Amino acid sequence: MTRVSLPATALSAVDFGAPAAERDIDRGLEDYFVESEAYNRVRLGSRRIVIGARGIGKSAIFQVLARREREAGSYVIELSPEDYSYELLNQTMASEDHGSWAKLGAYAVAWKYLIYVLIMKEVSKKKTHLKKGAANGIYRYIRDNHSNPQASKLSALVSYLKRLEGIKIGKYEASIKARELEKLYKLEEIHHLVPSLKEIASSRKIVVLVDELDRGWDSSEDARAFVAGLFQACISVNSVHDNLRVYMSLRQELYDDVPELYDDAQKYRDLIETLRWNELSLLKLIARRARHSMPALAAVDDETCWDSIFASLPGPGACGSFRYMIDRTLYRPREIIQFCTQAIECCRESNSVIPVKHAAVREAEGVYSAERAKDIAAEHRFQYPGLISVLEAFRGRAQSLDREELEFLCLELITGEIPSRGTSLWLNECTQHALIEILWNVGFLRAEAVQDNTEKKLGSGPYLGVYRVLHNNITATRCFQVHPMFHAYLDIGSAGPKKVSRSKTG
Numbered sequence: 001m002t003r004v005s006l007p008a009t010a011l012s013a014v015d016f017g018a019p020a021a022e023r024d025i026d027r028g029l030e031d032y033f034v035e036s037e038a039y040n041r042v043r044l045g046s047r048r049i050v051i052g053a054r055g056i057g058k059s060a061i062f063q064v065l066a067r068r069e070r071e072a073g074s075y076v077i078e079l080s081p082e083d084y085s086y087e088l089l090n091q092t093m094a095s096e097d098h099g100s101w102a103k104l105g106a107y108a109v110a111w112k113y114l115i116y117v118l119i120m121k122e123v124s125k126k127k128t129h130l131k132k133g134a135a136n137g138i139y140r141y142i143r144d145n146h147s148n149p150q151a152s153k154l155s156a157l158v159s160y161l162k163r164l165e166g167i168k169i170g171k172y173e174a175s176i177k178a179r180e181l182e183k184l185y186k187l188e189e190i191h192h193l194v195p196s197l198k199e200i201a202s203s204r205k206i207v208v209l210v211d212e213l214d215r216g217w218d219s220s221e222d223a224r225a226f227v228a229g230l231f232q233a234c235i236s237v238n239s240v241h242d243n244l245r246v247y248m249s250l251r252q253e254l255y256d257d258v259p260e261l262y263d264d265a266q267k268y269r270d271l272i273e274t275l276r277w278n279e280l281s282l283l284k285l286i287a288r289r290a291r292h293s294m295p296a297l298a299a300v301d302d303e304t305c306w307d308s309i310f311a312s313l314p315g316p317g318a319c320g321s322f323r324y325m326i327d328r329t330l331y332r333p334r335e336i337i338q339f340c341t342q343a344i345e346c347c348r349e350s351n352s353v354i355p356v357k358h359a360a361v362r363e364a365e366g367v368y369s370a371e372r373a374k375d376i377a378a379e380h381r382f383q384y385p386g387l388i389s390v391l392e393a394f395r396g397r398a399q400s401l402d403r404e405e406l407e408f409l410c411l412e413l414i415t416g417e418i419p420s421r422g423t424s425l426w427l428n429e430c431t432q433h434a435l436i437e438i439l440w441n442v443g444f445l446r447a448e449a450v451q452d453n454t455e456k457k458l459g460s461g462p463y464l465g466v467y468r469v470l471h472n473n474i475t476a477t478r479c480f481q482v483h484p485m486f487h488a489y490l491d492i493g494s495a496g497p498k499k500v501s502r503s504k505t506g
Helices: 008-012 037-043 058-071 086-092 103-125 132-145 155-168 174-185 194-201 221-238 252-257 259-271 279-293 302-309 321-326 333-349 358-379 387-392 403-415 432-441 484-490
Strands: 049-052 075-079 206-210 244-251 272-274 400-402 445-448 479-482
Touching: 008 333, 037 058, 037 272, 049 058, 049 252, 049 259, 058 075, 058 206, 058 244, 075 103, 103 132, 103 155, 103 174, 103 194, 103 206, 103 221, 132 194, 155 174, 194 206, 194 244, 206 221, 221 244, 221 259, 244 252, 252 259, 259 272, 279 302, 279 321, 279 333, 302 321, 321 333, 321 358, 333 358, 358 387, 358 484, 387 484, 400 403, 403 432, 403 479, 432 445, 479 484
Parallel strands: 049 244, 049 272, 075 206, 206 244
Antiparallel strands: 400 479, 445 479
């Protein structure tokens, strides 16, 4: 192991950056950003729908892309969580069963309208840079129809939806209704301006970024139509001109929770970038952040950078500290940043020095594990409300369980023998196999990897999480392990599997 000797005062300088990209962009994110192959595909425009788990780096890609495109002179329009509210949509829009409403198509065309209006507003701010013919029509339209500076970015979408709703469920004659709807669905109001936008895009790139659609997600009728409609609008607007690029990011859970979206996505797989990280790329990420705050590490490789900050683990044959910490993540950048930052804070509180000792890492793990367990439950709160109380059923148990033990524990949860709170909407309908699949998919369980030598002892093989393998036959897995990320929070031990009592069911 190679290490750079750092002064005792170095601990105060260590900074791994903010876990959230929108707060990190002004702290140095662009300097230590990891330009992955995924980022380059997005930057070049070959992928425009970015999908991944929370904390996987979607916003970081969008934040860096926005800044660099602006520096290159592109028009950049950003839509972020404060610009939309699912609660507002639910309160504003009539339900789909109120007349012949067909919300998905309405949201798709309203999103197209909003995107075009936002682009034209941005273009109108800098109309002196445009060819006269293209600029004049766009400028006049914005001046006459969208000149209110107090209007929110979403107001154009809501107003267009209300126009569609008014005709759809209003008391119009069929012939009038059909003509008016056709005008709205064909965007007749602005259709004549699309050639001008093409002309502008041919000389100057236009980039629209819609990020963090998961903020405030409530799985409502309007929320699902909002997201699925945006997906359709992105596909449509992206076909106008290669220099007119609309990007959207979407959390994996939302993607799985909107059937209409999933059906559409299969046709446009080539436009979707699913973000994944491995050990080497995460080490690179954390080392770059460390070097940014500690110039003394600027010339060393990633492993040396890590070993200069974190001490090796005690004991013969112990794994390295990076292995220990990365094994307690779901391979998401935010998690390793959070764990490392917490360890540094514990080290400072104990008036220790670099390299950070394992005692500080273990202390940090208690805080980190509790936060991550609650975050994972919150992440899936609409699909699996009350998930945290299901995880609590594993408190104090051994880290490994064979299939029979796990199935019996799941059965006790499903039947209520082990009580849980707020789970009635989904848990009562589960089978043991379905619940195991859910716990695997949310990252709580790791499955023993299939081994070529079937004579090997049960539980002796490596355990892999859903984030490590693209496909895994969970129904054939014989042994499972609670993910180490949850061990400290649930007080899970390392002794052999505890037998689950069967006396409760007689």
